[in-house]
Structure formats: C-alpha cells, structure tokens
Amino acid sequence: MTGIALVNERTGTVVWAAELTHRGDMIRQKLEKRRVVRRNRRKHKTRYRPARFNNRKRPNGWLAPSLQHRVETAMTWVKRLRKYCPITDISMELVRFDMQKLRNPEISGVSYQQGVLFGYELREYILTKWRHQCAYCGAKEVPLEIEHIHPKSKGGSDRVSNLAIACHKCNQKKGDKHVEQFLKKKPEVLKRLLAQAKAPLRDAAAVNSTRWALYNRLKETGLAIETGTGGLTKYNRTLQGLSKTHWLDAACVGKSTPMLKIATTQPLLITCKGRGGRQKAVVNKYGYPISHRPLKPIKGWQTGDITKHQVYGIGRITPRSRGSFVLTKSDKTQKSVKPTDLKPVSRRDGYSYKWV
Ligand SMILES: [Zn+2]
Numbered sequence: 555m556t557g558i559a560l561v562n563e564r565t566g567t568v569v570w571a572a573e574l575t576h577r578g579d580m581i582r583q584k585l586e587k588r589r590v591v592r593r594n595r596r597k598h599k600t601r602y603r604p605a606r607f608n609n610r611k612r613p614n615g616w617l618a619p620s621l622q623h624r625v626e627t628a629m630t631w632v633k634r635l636r637k638y639c640p641i642t643d644i645s646m647e648l649v650r651f652d653m654q655k656l657r658n659p660e661i662s663g664v665s666y667q668q669g670v671l672f673g674y675e676l677r678e679y680i681l682t683k684w685r686h687q688c689a690y691c692g693a694k695e696v697p698l699e700i701e702h703i704h705p706k707s708k709g710g711s712d713r714v715s716n717l718a719i720a721c722h723k724c725n726q727k728k729g730d731k732h733v734e735q736f737l738k739k740k741p742e743v744l745k746r747l748l749a750q751a752k753a754p755l756r757d758a759a760a761v762n763s764t765r766w767a768l769y770n771r772l773k774e775t776g777l778a779i780e781t782g783t784g785g786l787t788k789y790n791r792t793l794q795g796l797s798k799t800h801w802l803d804a805a806c807v808g809k810s811t812p813m814l815k816i817a818t819t820q821p822l823l824i825t826c827k828g829r830g831g832r833q834k835a836v837v838n839k840y841g842y843p844i845s846h847r848p849l850k851p852i853k854g855w856q857t858g859d860i861t862k863h864q865v866y867g868i869g870r871i872t873p874r875s876r877g878s879f880v881l882t883k884s885d886k887t888q889k890s891v892k893p894t895d896l897k898p899v900s901r902r903d904g905y906s907y908k909w910v
Pocket residue numbers: 688689690691692693720721722723724725
C-alpha cells in the first residue's frame with residue numbers, strides 16, 4: 555500500500571490524502587497462469603523449432619512486472635494530482651534507515667548523545683536486521699521491544715550487535731537472564747540468534763529497488779524532490795502525536811515536514827483493479843481453447859463501469875454478451891440487470907474508490 559498526502563506548504567495543512575492499494579499479487583498470479591499454459595502448449599510434440607529460450611536479455615534496472623506496476627500506478631497518481639493542484643515539491647520515503655548515520659554503532663555502541671532521531675533510525679535498522687519478528691519465538695505482527703542479548707545488568711554493551719527485538723512475553727520471560735541460560739533447551743535457536751546478532755546488515759538492506767525506480771521516474775517530472783528515511787517519518791509522526799496510518803505517514807515524510815494541521819478526516823481508498831485482459835480465447839487446463847471472449851465494449855459497457863439502475867441504484871457493472879448484466883452494489887450484493895435499464899455514471903479508469 556502507498557500513502558499519498560497533499561500538504562499546503564505555507565500553512566502545513568493536510569488538504570487531501572489517499573491510500574493506494576496495489577495489485578502486485580494479482581499480476582504475479584496471472585503471469586504464473588499464463589506461463590503454465592504456455593509451457594503446456596509448447597511441450598507438445600510438434601514440428602521442429604529452433605531453441606528460443608535463451609535469446610532474451612533484461613534491460614538494466616529491470617523490475618518484475620508486479621513491482622514495475624507499483625512505480626507506474628504511483629506515477630499515474632502524481633500526474634493526476636498535478637492536473638488538479640499546483641504541486642511544487644514531492645517528498646518521498648526512499649530508504650528505511652540512514653546507513654551512513656548508522657555506520658559505527660555496530661562496533662562502537664550507542665550513546666544517548668546521538669539524540670532521539672538517531673534512536674528512530676536505529677530502531678528501523680534493528681527491526682530490519684531481525685526481519686520484524688521476535689528473535690526468540692519468531693512471533694510476527696506483534697508489538698516488538700528492543701532488548702539486550704547479554705543483559706546490561708551483567709555487563710552487556712549498548713552495541714547494536716548486542717541488541718535484538720523480542721515480543722513483550724519473551725522480553726519479560728528473559729528478564730536479566732543470560733541468553734545461554736534462557737535458551738538452554740533450544741540450542742538451535744541460540745546458535746541462529748548469536749550468528750544473526752553478529753552479522754551486520756549490508757547497505758543493500760536499506761535500499762529498495764522499487765523505490766529507487768520510482769525516485770528516478772519522479773525526477774523526470776522536473777519537480778523538486780526531497781527524500782527521507784523510514785526512521786525520520788516515524789520520528790516526525792510520533793513528534794506530532796499522529797496515529798500510524800499510511801496517509802499520515804505520507805504527510806510526515808522528509809525533513810521539510812511542518813507542524814501539520816489535518817484538514818481531512820479520512821483518506822480516499824484507491825484500489826488498483828486493472829483494465830481486464832486482452833486474451834481472446836478461454837483455455838482449459840490443457841491449454842486448448844474452449845470458448846472465445848467477445849469484443850469489448852459489450853453494448854457500450856465494460857467491466858468496472860459505474861452505473862445507475864432504475865430500481866437497484868448505483869453499482870459496478872459486469873457486462874455479459876448473452877444479454878443480462880451483473881450489477882455489484884457497494885455492499886457486494888449482486889443483481890442481474892438488463893442493459894436497457896442502465897444509465898452511465900462514470901467510466902472505469904482501472905481503479906476503484908471508496909471512503910473508509
Ligand atoms: Zn517472542
């Protein structure tokens with residue numbers, strides 16, 4: 555999910571916000587399905603064809619289609635918003651944490667003089683290092699606490715290599731016990747934990763190739779672009795006492811974040827829906843065509859068009875070539891309707907919209 559926020563630079567008012575849900579998974583599944591059908595077709599005994607499996611090259615900076623889609627949809631929304639309002643600057647979160655700032659703590663330790671912001675960068679680093687899961691029980695998606703592997707009370711240091719993250723339960727249970735004592739019955743966990751603690755993250759861990767691709771595309775727009783880290787975003791958000799949502803995070807990206815006034819109460823929830831396939835033949839599991847899809851549009855309608863029905867009201871239409879269309883209401887109930895009873899409200903644009 556990508557958060558988007560429009561902030562008035564002079565007053566710091568968050569005027570509009572959105573949360574964009576991507577469809578990377580769906581793209582992956584569809585390509586996977588196409589691959590299977592294609593493989594199946596090509597392995598059949600047919601006339602000789604020269605081998606053509608090794609004649610393709612990926613260009614520099616190639617991204618998987620499911621990731622490229624994230625870049626493209628984000629760019630679509632930048633373009634659309636520029637049409638409606640005078641945008642001068644873009645702030646984007648480029649990396650999770652600032653690797654430059656964190657160079658030393660792995661070896662030399664963390665001191666309180668480094669400040670609060672540093673603590674946020676550090677936390678992001680440690681969370682990434684331990685893959686956002688409890689180092690002891692592997693719990694995910696629970697509140698995680700930073701914890702000393704060798705307890706401080708027994709001479710453990712503040713170096714990052716001595717810090718791990720743990721769920722509240724494990725942290726309590728461990729208390730100020732030595733790690734060897736705490737994991738006496740789980741030697742394999744102990745071994746993995748000590749190895750992971752010693753291995754510092756490489757620069758690549760902070761960098762996300764998709765975000766870099768987006769950054770390069772945003773530069774092409776000619777707007778002033780500021781980048782921030784995930785640690786800084788979190789710091790700004792906590793400083794202003796805002797709750798953890800994608801759209802509020804978006805408003806908090808970068809050093810230029812002013813004191814925010816939130817003028818909007820909810821983000822527009824945008825979901826990528828795609829624009830349907832172009833495949834003409836429906837194939838069975840052996841890859842043989844069993845039926846053919848009609849030409850779009852059908853009687854002037856396409857899947858995803860929003861329409862108003864005489865009786866059932868507004869909904870999303872799925873046209874069928876046999877005559878009766880399917881109308882999906884906002885509460886997901888479906889009705890069978892006649893195309894002659896429909897009035898157009900808006901044409902599909904590849905996205906669906908709703909409020910919270
Ligand atoms: Zn745990």
